[in-house]
Amino acid sequence: MDALPPLKGSRLALLTLSLSLGIFMNVLDVAIANVAIPTIAGNLAVSPDNGTWVITSFAVSQAIMLPLTGWLARRFGEVRLFVFSTALFTLASLLCGLSTSLPMLIFFRVLQGAVSGPMIPLSQSILLANYPDEKKGFATGLWAMTAVVGPIFGPIVGGWITDNYTWPWIFYINIPVGIFSVVFTWITLTGRETKITKTPIDVIGLTLLIIGVGCLQVLLDKGNDADWFHSNFILGLAIISTISLCFLIVWELTDDAPIIDLSLFAGRNFTLGTTALTLGFLVYFSNVVIFPLWLQTQMGYTATWAGLAAAPVGILPFFLTPFVGNYMGKFDLRLIISLGFVFFAATSFWQANFYTDIGFMQLVEPRFIQGLGITFFFTPLISIVISGLPAHRMASALGLSNFLRILGGSFGTSLSVTLWDRREAFHHSRLVEQINHFNPFSTSAINYLQSFGLSENKSYQLITNEITMQAFMLSTNDIFWMSGWIFVSLLIIIWFAKPPFLVRKGVSAE
Numbered sequence: 001m002d003a004l005p006p007l008k009g010s011r012l013a014l015l016t017l018s019l020s021l022g023i024f025m026n027v028l029d030v031a032i033a034n035v036a037i038p039t040i041a042g043n044l045a046v047s048p049d050n051g052t053w054v055i056t057s058f059a060v061s062q063a064i065m066l067p068l069t070g071w072l073a074r075r076f077g078e079v080r081l082f083v084f085s086t087a088l089f090t091l092a093s094l095l096c097g098l099s100t101s102l103p104m105l106i107f108f109r110v111l112q113g114a115v116s117g118p119m120i121p122l123s124q125s126i127l128l129a130n131y132p133d134e135k136k137g138f139a140t141g142l143w144a145m146t147a148v149v150g151p152i153f154g155p156i157v158g159g160w161i162t163d164n165y166t167w168p169w170i171f172y173i174n175i176p177v178g179i180f181s182v183v184f185t186w187i188t189l190t191g192r193e194t195k196i197t198k199t200p201i202d203v204i205g206l207t208l209l210i211i212g213v214g215c216l217q218v219l220l221d222k223g224n225d226a227d228w229f230h231s232n233f234i235l236g237l238a239i240i241s242t243i244s245l246c247f248l249i250v251w252e253l254t255d256d257a258p259i260i261d262l263s264l265f266a267g268r269n270f271t272l273g274t275t276a277l278t279l280g281f282l283v284y285f286s287n288v289v290i291f292p293l294w295l296q297t298q299m300g301y302t303a304t305w306a307g308l309a310a311a312p313v314g315i316l317p318f319f320l321t322p323f324v325g326n327y328m329g330k331f332d333l334r335l336i337i338s339l340g341f342v343f344f345a346a347t348s349f350w351q352a353n354f355y356t357d358i359g360f361m362q363l364v365e366p367r368f369i370q371g372l373g374i375t376f377f378f379t380p381l382i383s384i385v386i387s388g389l390p391a392h393r394m395a396s397a398l399g400l401s402n403f404l405r406i407l408g409g410s411f412g413t414s415l416s417v418t419l420w421d422r423r424e425a426f427h428h429s430r431l432v433e434q435i436n437h438f439n440p441f442s443t444s445a446i447n448y449l450q451s452f453g454l455s456e457n458k459s460y461q462l463i464t465n466e467i468t469m470q471a472f473m474l475s476t477n478d479i480f481w482m483s484g485w486i487f488v489s490l491l492i493i494i495w496f497a498k499p500p501f502l503v504r505k506g507v508s509a510e
Contacts, residue, residue: 004192006132015130015188016139020146022086022181023123025174026116027150029093030058032158036167043167044102057106058113059410060217064210065117066403067260070396071201072118073125077193078395082122083186088115090178097168120147121398124382129391130192134329137383141325144378145318153314156307163304195392202259205251209259212244216407220414228418261396264389272497273384274401276337276490280377282408283483284344286416287351290479293417295363298472299356309363316371325379333380333501334494340376341491347373348484352477356469373487384494387501416479423475424468431467435460 007015033040033054040054072081092112099105124143131139161169219237226234252258265271292306301309328336347370354363385401386394435442449459 006135007130007188008132011188012130014184016127016142018181018184018188019082019123019127020142021177022082022119022185023143024146024150025177025181026089026119027147028154028157029112029116029171029174030150030154032154032161032170033058036158036162036170039162040105040167044100044105046102053102053106054109056218056221057109058116059221059406060214061110061113062117063217063403063406063410064213065114066121066399066406067209068206069118069121069399070261070393071199071259073122073194073395074197074199074392075201077196078122078126078129079185079189079193081118082126083182085115085118085122086178086185087182089119090175090182093171093174093178097171099168118399121395121402124398125395126189128386128394129194130189135326137324137328137379138322138326140382141322141328141379144325144382145321147378153311156304156311159303159307199257202252202255202257205248205255205259208244208248208251212241212248213407215241215244217410220410223414224418224421260400261393264393264397264400267388269384269387269497269501270389270397270401272493273381273387274404276494277378277381277385277401278404278408279486280341280344280381280490281405282412283486284374284377284412285409286412286479287348287483289413290416290420290476291351291367293420294472294476298469305360309360310367312364312368313371313374315368317374320372320375321379324375328380328383332499333384334497334499336376336380337384337494338491340373340380341487341494343370343373343376345484345487345491348480348487352480352484354473354477354480356473384497384501419482420472420475420479423478424471427474428467428471431471432464435463435467 006012037054069081076084089112092108092115095108096105096112099108124140127139127143128136158170161167161173215237219234219241223234229235229238248260249262252260252262265274288310292301292303292310295301295306295309296303324336347366350366350369382398382401386397389397437443445463446456446459449462450456454462
């Protein structure tokens, strides 16, 4: 595809729309099912804990397939692979909606996750290959806008559909979008297939990848519920995953046709860009999880209103990301990314000062400003990740970097929830220490409540409930403080990347 001239005019616009809708459908599906889990579990007569396998099954299969994108693209062609994956994703969505039992739904979610893996990096690779050089930044910005905004509106859309219709419709809405994406991507890219190389599949590497990543993903998803390494099940998963991934690294570095191109890490910009992307997304996604969780469990917000409080973070990226992508070539990318980390850090410290009586608009304000961090973060970082790489290695690079980004999100989800619970326990124990008959403030509060006719036990119960709310508030503040300092450290790391940050046109990897 890199030997062909870029597309222009309406054909390029139609390709951009079809690819963007396909990716929006993909990333939206990751978040849209989350709020529907209680409803799905109830309708299929299973517990909510078992219902979370609807999320886990998708995440595991998607994570495994992402590093395979490079090999699959070389073996079948990027255009053919994207169209085939999108078509299967659409079919799997239909089958998910038609499922009548949890095992049936999980099976089709595994299929849906597996075919969704190549869609994300291939959409980037195809866009970059068909845009003129002076518009490649704009193309990256469009992709980032779609990929970032989708998960933000997922909970709102999922909650609205679940409340007003039935849960299968969270899958059925993919069908018209998927059909449009398949048809018009194929039409606009006719005759523009990439070179196909029939390289043998790395069976051992694939097996180790499936075992290692599969066990790791289940470990991350179920670790907090099973009390982490106090559980033999979690400990066994950790041992299997560690051994498998260690053998995978050794095998891939010595195999003639590795399924994962680990040699990409020999490039400074790929390594630093991927590291910043992974850690940045880990922290960002941690906040995406903790913020609505705190609102719903401690502040009395419904799922819809919690989603509305979180959604403003996507407003500015939706409008500004394409412009940043279009003009970022005029500036040092490290400066732009640093600006993003500054906004991330500042808004994290801002949110670290939240309190239990805070109003809705006070919640929304830092979330809205945080959108500037997203705007200056994803698009320039993707450009650094692929800088200096020839076109035929972009699919592998984007597949591997997106795999680590999604894995970072999984780490962020599990670690943040665990840290949130444990910091709450710490703050709760410290606050409870002050409630005793020897503390004049404590006895004064009890006497005040009893003056309203409450019994001593009721008074203590009311104070305990307030302590729990305050402990979770302090724990939430701790998460935001830690997030802010991590963003500050990433601001320093990114300056070790080496300009110029250009995508090479040649075919040589050297």
